[in-house]
Amino acid sequence: MAGRRPAGAGALRLLRARGRALSLLRWLGMLLLQPLLQAGQGCPEHCSCFSTPEFVQCSDVPLQEPPPDLPRGVRNLSIAGGNLTVLSRAAFAGNGSRPLGNLSLLLLARDNIQTIAERAFQGLPSLEELDLSLNPLRALAAGAFRGCPRLRTLKLNQALLLLGEEPLAGALRNLSLRRLELAGNELRELPGAALPDGLEELDLRNNSLQGLSPEELARLDSAPLGRLQLYLDANPLRCDCALRPLLDWMRNASWRVPDAHSLRCAAPREVSGTEVLHLRLEQLGCGAGRELRPEEAGEQEELETASYVFFGIVLALIGVIFLMVLYLNRRGIKRWLNNLREACRDQMEGYHYRYEQDTDPRRASASPSSGL
Structure with a gap:
C-alpha cells in the first residue's frame, strides 16, 4: 500500500496537467476564432x-x-x-x-x-x-x-x-x-x-x-x-x-x-x-492720447482708486512704525530732553551772571580811579 501512493499521486498530477492544457487550447481557439465568427x-x-x-x-x-x-x-x-x-x-x-x-x-x-x-x-x-x-x-x-x-x-x-x-x-x-x-x-x-x-x-x-x-x-x-x-x-x-x-x-x-x-x-x-x-x-x-471706451475708463478709475488706497495704507503703516519707535524709546527721549533742559538752564544762568556783573555801578565807578 505504501508503494502505490506515489504512483496514484503522479497519475493525479498528470490528469490535472492535461486538463489545464485542454482549457488553454480551448481558450486560445475561442480567442482566434471569435473575429472570424463575428x-x-x-x-x-x-x-x-x-x-x-x-x-x-x-x-x-x-x-x-x-x-x-x-x-x-x-x-x-x-x-x-x-x-x-x-x-x-x-x-x-x-x-x-x-x-x-x-x-x-x-x-x-x-x-x-x-x-x-x-x-x-x-x-x-x-x-x-x-x-x-x-x-x-x-x-x-x-x-x-x-x-x-x-x-x-x-x-x-x-x-x-x-x-x-x-x-x-x-x-x-x-x-x-x-x-x-x-x-x-x-x-x-x-x-x-x-x-x-x-x-x-x-x-x-x-x-x-x-x-x-x-x-x-x-x-x-x-x-x-x-x-x-x-x-x-x-x-x-x-x-x-x-x-x-x-x-x-x-x-x-x-x-x-x-x-x-x-x-x-x-x-x-x-x-x-x-x-x-x-x-x-x-x-x-x-x-x-487715445479716448478710452467706457469700460476702459471705469477700469482705469478703479486702478487709480486702488493706487490711492495703497498709498494711504503705506503712509499709515509708516506713521504707526514711527509712533512705536517713539513709545519704545520714551525713557531715552525723556532723559535726552532733561539733559537738554539742564544744559539750557546752565547756559541761561551763565548769561544772567555776566549781565549782573556788567551792570554793577561800583564796577563802573572804580574804573576812572584805577586809571589815575
Whole structure:
C-alpha cells in the first residue's frame, strides 16, 4: 500500500496537467476564432470588424447610407470617406428596428454629410463621443442629437463653414456636453448662444478670432461656464488696445487658456509674432492720447482708486512704525530732553551772571580811579 501512493499521486498530477492544457487550447481557439465568427455572422460588406472591444471600421468606401447589417454588440464605429449626404431619423438604428445599445464612439469624418434630420442618432442610448468633422453641413435640425442622453464629446471641426450659429445653438441647447470642438470654422466671434451649460472644454483653434470682447468674457465667467477651458491657438489675434480685456483675463486665470503660451500676435506689424503673454501695456497702444471706451475708463478709475488706497495704507503703516519707535524709546527721549533742559538752564544762568556783573555801578565807578 505504501508503494502505490506515489504512483496514484503522479497519475493525479498528470490528469490535472492535461486538463489545464485542454482549457488553454480551448481558450486560445475561442480567442482566434471569435473575429472570424463575428465577421461571418454580422460584419458589413466592405468593412473590417475587430474585437476587444468590438470595433467596425469602414474607410474610403462610397457608402450612400449607414451599413444596414451592423452587429448589435458594436461599441466603436468608424465610417470615413463615404457619401452619406443625409442622415435621416434613426439612421444608424434602422428606424428603431436594430438599436445599437452598446455603441459609445461614432466617427463620421469626411462623409460629405450635408443634412442631419430630427433624431438622426436615435437608437444610440450609450453614445458618448460623436465626430462630424470635415463635413459640409448645410442643415442641422434642432433635435438632431435627441435620443443621446450620454453624449459628452462633439467634434464639428471644419463642419460649420456653410452653417450659421442659430441652427447650431438650437441643436446643442438641451445637451450635457463636456467637450465641444469647433476648430477651423472661420469663426470671428465666440459662439456664445451655442455653448451648452456645463461645458468644460471648447476648442476654437484655427479660426478667425482677433480677440474677445468684454461681453464675451463675461459670458465665459458666468456660472454655467465657470469651469470652461478655452483653446485659442492659430487665431489671427490683433494685439492692440482691444486685446487688453482678453490679456488681463488670461493673466488672472491662466488655467482658463491651456495653450496661452503658444498664442502669437498677427497684427499690427510692430508686434507681429510676439508672444501674447509677454506684451507690455505700451505695446498695446493704450496711451493717454487715445479716448478710452467706457469700460476702459471705469477700469482705469478703479486702478487709480486702488493706487490711492495703497498709498494711504503705506503712509499709515509708516506713521504707526514711527509712533512705536517713539513709545519704545520714551525713557531715552525723556532723559535726552532733561539733559537738554539742564544744559539750557546752565547756559541761561551763565548769561544772567555776566549781565549782573556788567551792570554793577561800583564796577563802573572804580574804573576812572584805577586809571589815575
